[in-house]
Amino acid sequence: MNQTFGIEPTCLLQCSILLLRGDKEGARKVICPSDCATDCSTTCAGTIAELLGSNSSETVLEWLQGKNTYTPSTLPFLFQRIFLQWLLPSAETLIDVKFLEQAGIYEHMKCFSNRPSVEAKSVERRFSQYNLTALQSWAKEVPEEHMASYKILLWLAREKEAMTRLEMSVCPYTVDHYQSVHIMFLLQMQDAVTISNLEQAHAYIHRLEQCGAKFRLYELDMRRERGRGIVLSTVSLDKTANTIQGSMNMLQREDNILIKTLCSKYKASTGCDLPDKLVTQAQYQIQSVVIPAYASLLKTVQEIALSPDDRAGIWKVPNGLAFYTQCLRMMTTTNLTPSEVHAIGLREVHHIKEEMQCVIQSLNDSGDMLLDSAKSLRDNLQIFRRNERFKYPTGGQAECLQDYRLLLSEIKELVKPMFSVLPSVECDIKPMSQAMASGGCSGYYMNGSMDLQRPGCFYANISSMSTVNKGEMRTLVAHEAVPGHHYQISVQLENTSLPMFRRTTVDDSWNWTNPFSEGWALYAEKLAHEIGFYDSDPYAMLGYRSAELWRSVRCVVDTGLHAFQWDREQAVDYMLDNLPKTRSMCEQEVDRYCVVPGQACSYKIGQLKILELREKCREREGDKFDLKVFHDKIISIGAVPLELLEELYFS
Numbered sequence: 001m002n003q004t005f006g007i008e009p010t011c012l013l014q015c016s017i018l019l020l021r022g023d024k025e026g027a028r029k030v031i032c033p034s035d036c037a038t039d040c041s042t043t044c045a046g047t048i049a050e051l052l053g054s055n056s057s058e059t060v061l062e063w064l065q066g067k068n069t070y071t072p073s074t075l076p077f078l079f080q081r082i083f084l085q086w087l088l089p090s091a092e093t094l095i096d097v098k099f100l101e102q103a104g105i106y107e108h109m110k111c112f113s114n115r116p117s118v119e120a121k122s123v124e125r126r127f128s129q130y131n132l133t134a135l136q137s138w139a140k141e142v143p144e145e146h147m148a149s150y151k152i153l154l155w156l157a158r159e160k161e162a163m164t165r166l167e168m169s170v171c172p173y174t175v176d177h178y179q180s181v182h183i184m185f186l187l188q189m190q191d192a193v194t195i196s197n198l199e200q201a202h203a204y205i206h207r208l209e210q211c212g213a214k215f216r217l218y219e220l221d222m223r224r225e226r227g228r229g230i231v232l233s234t235v236s237l238d239k240t241a242n243t244i245q246g247s248m249n250m251l252q253r254e255d256n257i258l259i260k261t262l263c264s265k266y267k268a269s270t271g272c273d274l275p276d277k278l279v280t281q282a283q284y285q286i287q288s289v290v291i292p293a294y295a296s297l298l299k300t301v302q303e304i305a306l307s308p309d310d311r312a313g314i315w316k317v318p319n320g321l322a323f324y325t326q327c328l329r330m331m332t333t334t335n336l337t338p339s340e341v342h343a344i345g346l347r348e349v350h351h352i353k354e355e356m357q358c359v360i361q362s363l364n365d366s367g368d369m370l371l372d373s374a375k376s377l378r379d380n381l382q383i384f385r386r387n388e389r390f391k392y393p394t395g396g397q398a399e400c401l402q403d404y405r406l407l408l409s410e411i412k413e414l415v416k417p418m419f420s421v422l423p424s425v426e427c428d429i430k431p432m433s434q435a436m437a438s439g440g441c442s443g444y445y446m447n448g449s450m451d452l453q454r455p456g457c458f459y460a461n462i463s464s465m466s467t468v469n470k471g472e473m474r475t476l477v478a479h480e481a482v483p484g485h486h487y488q489i490s491v492q493l494e495n496t497s498l499p500m501f502r503r504t505t506v507d508d509s510w511n512w513t514n515p516f517s518e519g520w521a522l523y524a525e526k527l528a529h530e531i532g533f534y535d536s537d538p539y540a541m542l543g544y545r546s547a548e549l550w551r552s553v554r555c556v557v558d559t560g561l562h563a564f565q566w567d568r569e570q571a572v573d574y575m576l577d578n579l580p581k582t583r584s585m586c587e588q589e590v591d592r593y594c595v596v597p598g599q600a601c602s603y604k605i606g607q608l609k610i611l612e613l614r615e616k617c618r619e620r621e622g623d624k625f626d627l628k629v630f631h632d633k634i635i636s637i638g639a640v641p642l643e644l645l646e647e648l649y650f651s
Contacts, residue, residue, distance in 0.1 A: 075146045076499065078134055082153060083501040085127050089113055089120065092184075096192050097504055098449040109193065109203035112214040116174055116221045125164050132157040148640075148648050149499050155641050156512055159330055168323050170330050170511050172314060173232050174221040175301065176595040177239035181218050182247055182297060183436065185211065190261045190433060191446060191457075196269035201278055204262055208285035215293040219300045226304055230317045235568060236594055237305035244298040250434060251291050257433070258286055312568040312590070313561040314597040324562040324597050331598030332605040333515045333641035338563035341601050345555025348604060349578060352549045353377055359542050368538065381580030384471065384542060392465040397431065400462050403470075404429050407477045408458075414531050415483045421632040423490030427481045428457040437463035441592075443476050445485035447493060450504065456486045467585070471543035474534055475525050479547070483631075484524035488517060492638040502638045511599065513639035519606015520635070522551055526607070546580050551607070553578050554600035557590065562597045609642045610634070613649060 087093055090113040094100055100108055114120045135154045142150045163170065175181065195201050225231070232240065250256060262282055266274045309316075314324050321338075328338060336344075360380055361373040370387065371380040384390065392400050408429060425448045432443065441461060448456040458480040462468060478484055493503050505513050525544060534540040553575055560566035560574070568590055575586040593600045613634070618625045633649065640648055 075138060075142065075150060078138070079146075079149055079153065079499040079501060082131055083499070085131070086501065089123070090115065092188060095188060096449075098194065098451050098453070101194065101451065106199055106203050109200060110206035110210070112207070112210055114217065117217050118224075128157065128160045128164050132161050148637075148651065149502060151644055151648070152502065152640055155333075155644060159326075159512070163326055163330065166319055166323050166326060168230075168326075170327055170598070171596055172230055172317065172323070172327075173236075173595050174225055175218050175240060175297065176232060176236060177243045178592050178595050180240070181215060182244050182294060185214075186247060186257065187433060187436060190257055192454075193261075193265075194454075195262060195265035198275075198278075201262065201266055201274060205278060205282050205285060208258065208282060208290055211285075211290045212293040212296075215297050219297060222300055222304060228318065231304060231307075231309060233310060233312050233568070233594060234305060234308045235310075235312070236591055237301055239591055241298055241301045241305065244294055244301065246434070248291060248294045248298070251286060251294065254283075256286065258290070259283060310567070312571070312594045313563075313565060315562055315565055321563060327562075327598040328559075328601060331511055331514060331602045333512060333643055334605060334609070335643065336605065338559045341555050341605065342559040342564070344608070345552050345557075345559070345601075345604070348552035349549060349556060352545055352552060353578070356381075356542065356545045356549065359538075359545060363538055363542075366538070378577060381546065384539070384546070385469065385580040385582065390470045390539065392468055392470070394465055396465050397462045400465065400468055401429065401431065401460065404458075404460055404473060404477060407474055408481055411474075411477060411528060411533050412482050414533055415527070418527065418531065418628055419483065419487065419631050419635075420628055421491055421636055423456070423487060424494060425452055425455045425490055427486040427490075428455050429481070430457055430459055432459040432461045432463065434463060437461045442467075442472070443480045445480045445489070447485075447489045447505070450493065452494070456481075456490050458486070469543065469580075471537070471539035472547060473543070474528065474537070474540045475544045475547045478525050478528035478533060479521045482524075483527060484521035485517065487524075488520045488635050488639075491635045495636060495638060498638055502640075505639070511602075512641065514599065515602040515606040515609075515642050516639040516645070517606075518603040519608075519610050519642070522548075522603045522607035523610045526611070550579055550581075551603040554589075554593070555604050558593045558598060558600040561590070561593055568594070606642060609645060613646055616646070617649075 087097070087099065091108045091111040092113055094108045100106075131153070135150070135157055138150065171179070173180075189204070189207070193200075193204060193207075195204055231237075251258065259279065259282055263274045263279065266272070314320050314327070317323065325338060328336065328341060332341070356377060357373065360371045360377075363369075363371055364373050370389065371383055373380075408427065432441075436444070436459070443458060443460045446457050446459065448454050458477070460476070480486070489505070492498070495503060505517075525547060528534065529541070529544055534544050557566070557571045557574055561568075561571050566574075568587075571590045571593070572583065572586045575581065575589060576583060579586065581589070614630060617630055637645075637648055
């Protein structure tokens with residue numbers, strides 16, 4: 001909480017609270033320069049105390065900063081305080097949600113958080129303990145209208161405390177090849193940062209200047225974690241080094257992505273070219289700070305890689321199995337054990353493979369003999385993966401992107417009868433950045449901003465046409481865009497009846513929203529099948545079943561790696577035997593599971609829970625069951641722990 005972003009701390013806190021209350025004008029009135037006078041601070045503190053129902057300004061300010069266990073007079077204020085605790089320490093998060101920009105505050109755009117420093121981890125542990133204590137003190141007097149939010153926060157506080165006792169995070173490795181600082185820095189600077197005036201352009205350049213200090217925090221933490229025995233496998237370290245080197249190569253170009261972003265965003269908003277002086281300043285910071293920061297991080301990764309370690313699973317770290325069990329609880333938000341998840345995966349793999357054989361048989365029955373039901377499923381899936389019938393020509397990125405957009409338009413019309421609660425922001429489709437594409441994922445979704453000025457976006461991996469399969473595109477659109485992530489996350493973000501912590505994914509460093517969100521997206525793939533989205537292309541049904549099989553295989557492989565001590569080759573071979581993927585693609589998948597234990601299980605477990613709830617509703621309501629009502633209600637609830645989903649739905 002002591003991150004001030006150049007603004008007097010009290011004023012920043014008050015601005016945030018006023019924005020939480022919807023008072024944008026009030027927030028603007030308290031914006032102060034960094035050398036804000038003491039009397040202004042006193043006034044702000046008094047206002048905060050009044051808002052939170054305390055007679056002591058000092059007590060409330062210390063509480064907001066995590067220095068005492070004061071309990072506010074009402075639960076909504078406690079919800080607000082927890083949200084502020086998640087939000088304010090992270091400039092990166094503030095940029096993503098565009099929370100302070102609504103009040104004309106841009107100073108946070110110049111900075112980075114102090115994560116993953118020892119100080120930041122200590123503050124997070126202290127807050128975790130305070131939150132659990134504060135929530136438990138309310139146990140006997142929770143008003144009915146706040147019960148759902150209370151139960152969600154209490155569940156999360158207990159699970160965080162359990163993880164804290166293990167001295168671990170759900171993302172155990174400080175730097176990896178999948179979602180680490182060297183990737184997320186470029187991604188945020190390219191996609192999330194707003195540059196609509198000179199002040200924001202200056203902030204962007206100042207942020208480039210701070211890049212070196214941020215990267216050094218990660219280097220220090222990598223060395224600390226190495227001392228505790230928490231080190232990536234040699235394969236993962238090599239891949240991490242390659243992604244860092246790839247980013248450096250991209251940055252060394254004169255027209256690199258950072259300069260392009262700065263100039264294009266400024267011109268798009270103002271209609272003017274960015275002044276040459278600012279372009280020169282940005283180029284200087286990239287050459288003198290950013291590229292050396294990447295080089296230093298690369299050197300640290302290469303140094304750690306000098307000690308070979310072929311063990312892929314998290315079981316190898318101190319208390320590894322206990323940690324993985326807790327990881328799985330956070331990543332599925334259920335009580336399922338590694339053995340139970342493994343068994344579910346095996347059961348689903350068997351069932352879906354039978355369904356796929358039926359699809360191939362129906363193709364043969366219709367006279368399409370490209371695949372042969374007399375052959376093994378593996379052989380048929382390899383044909384499906386490799387045949388030119390399902391490929392775009394080299395250089396076909398524009399055609400592929402246009403096809404994705406046509407598919408999005410098609411499914412938006414098909415799902416209209418299934419929903420009455422719809423997001424107000426559109427979903428765009430853009431090519432994935434090279435930095436992310438090298439990680440191997442087919443696509444991902446980035447939610448729109450809280451001020452609704454930035455639309456949601458499905459980023460498709462079209463960097464290499466050889467990895468795109470036409471038979472799988474419909475499923476990907478349903479999952480990442482409509483009615484998948486875009487509908488669920490956007491409706492949640494726009495639902496002003498929810499407390500702010502439930503509208504955003506601000507605290508998703510713990511991934512607690514992931515099982516619901518990914519479960520919904522996988523459910524959306526099935527819904528697309530049920531409404532006929534795959535009917536126009538018989539191979540799209542095979543693509544859908546392949547994607548469903550993939551998520552079930554993940555449950556087997558993830559638990560195999562982290563609980564049952566599978567090595568990397570065993571995991572890759574299992575995927576090759578069961579999926580229409582090349583060895584390279586399977587290796588990319590396995591290497592992702594290695595660095596984020598449990599996350600791969602959230603998709604299938606989440607989908608099964610939502611389907612289970614749908615069947616219970618159908619049984620309860622009989623002929624009165626309305627699928628539209630079910631959809632509207634479940635996405636209006638927002639992401640919740642799956643353990644609480646049924647209770648909150650029926651309450």
